[in-house]
Amino acid sequence: MSDYNTTDFTNPSTFILLGIPGLETFHGWISIPFCAVYIIAVLGNFTILFIVKREPSLHGPMYYFLCMLAITDLVLPTSIMLKTLSIFWFNSREISFSACFTQMFFINCFTVIESGIFVAMAFDRYVAICDPLRHSTILTNSLVAKTGVVVLLRGIILILPYPLLARQWPYCKTNIISHSHCEHMAVVKLACANIQVSSYYGLFVALFVIGLDAFFISVSYVQILRAIFTLPRNGARLKTFGTCGSHLCVILSSYTPALFSLLTHRFGHKVTLHFHILTANIYLLVPPMLHPIIYGVRTKQIRHRVLIYLWEGPLITRYAHSWEVGYSG
Template sequence: MQATHLCLRVGHLLPYSMSDSNTTDFTNPSTFILLGIPGLETFHVWISIPFCTMYTIAILGNLTILFIVKTEQSLHGPMYYFLCMLAISDLVLSTSTIPKMLSNFWFNSREIDFSVCLTQMYFIHCFSVMESGIFVALALDRYVAICDPLRHSTTLTNSVVAKIGLAVVLRAGILTLPYPFLVRQWPYCRTNIIPHSYCDHIAVVKLACADTQINSYYGLFVLFSVVGLDVPFITMSYIQILRAIFSLPTKDAQLKTFATCSSHLCCILSSYSPVFFSALVHRFGHKVPLPVLVLTANVYLLVPPLLHPIIYGMRTKQIRDRLLRFFTRKGT
């Protein structure tokens, strides 16, 4: 009885014709159908224009960061290694979802294999957690560089940076590994239509004909354990950084030192804000229209990968100077 109630409840989220056209019972669907942005199907082509533009800029921007750091010997340091990790994470996060989304918008290619859907879901959560860990690593780097500059090179050696990077990757990979297994274990009934533009964990779980509270609890556990550990650490680091900055003797020295970490603060805000909003609204915003929920989730995937290379390119002097030299040489 509970399973039937859940399936009927999900049916109300879908357009009437679609929810009624898939009434065959099945427990192991081979494919799911992604609706894109439910209720805005007629505008998919127009929505795809800013989405494609943002994705293209994000790809070019992050590849540029990787190219500059690789070719400029002076940038082979802890902060720039972590920036490369962030760029790779952004590339994987956006590429695992946006191309399929655009093919849906342009060619009405809505089917996605069940295993591919689970893989996409894992990549989304894994690299989101990884980005949070990278921000912790960047905060640590700035803390040592500003609060204890004389020991920066001896504290954050290449081996230490490699260990931090490995820890960030392992934490993300292990912590999000249960997601696809939890989703795969449930039976699915009546419909395989996902009212979303990609395989979001909660959107897929809502199609299951079972009590899936464990998925919701585990999702919240990952959200609050990751953010609950990372955000306080980042906050404490920047409190110490600001104290060190304000203790400098001149305003000019304070501004120059603050400029070295302002880009990190901007990127942290651009990443955590949509994560919090999307996750909490998706779980508790029952009265929020479905198109708004899906658009919010898309912002979470599109905006940070777009803004990160722009912010670091504009705010980090070494990257900006190297980029200007590259284009100047090209021009001559």
């Protein structure tokens, strides 16, 4: 590692990513679950996109938002895993100055985009349950497309200052990043300048996005719960709330590790560095793997179509139908 130490330069052409400091001897073993999770995430999200594209009956707002989520869940882990695995497998630690800031932008931008998609999905569930007769007239294809554009633009506008601010700092201490990817604060902490602007802006974006989106999601579900409790039968209540189960599971699987990583990074000064880095990777890798699994298991239309496409034929079709009947019962 001493070969990489340099203290007499400004704005190096490359940074050096250490991977997971303290666990270098285990990089090969750590790469196995990382790679497995990534492969499952890619296969699962491509399956969601394939099923929705092939099935006209799934061409509706809920599934369009699900496709947006699947695309986001393909970009997020891919933005870190290719370089991380090259570190683990080939000890290829160098990353160019521009590539580092590009990676930083994609990670944070699509994290914000994903949070916005959760809000859009919550609104879709709110309209479907609280005003079902007007669902198709309110959530038109045009509105869904415009929502997607707004969510995308919000992510770009909020995150673009990250690399723009980071690029202006002079980097004259070292070019070694104690991380497996170009995490925002891990990079700007290398600058030999006052980085409070970057630090405070990063904290503002995190709290603003999580706080604002959590507020809108909470308001939607308060209204949903009010509508559910007005239903006369318990069975109808459970069935109606069950349509929101997948969305709630997806939100929890994303926000929980993200908040944990944010809090440990900002306030967990006594937490070991390798634990920080592992949690940062987990919140970018595990939710994209879980999302298609959650929707595949809990959404009957997707689950049924996956079985049919995997094993086409009368026998398997009958088995899939009987399994659906048994599961719903």
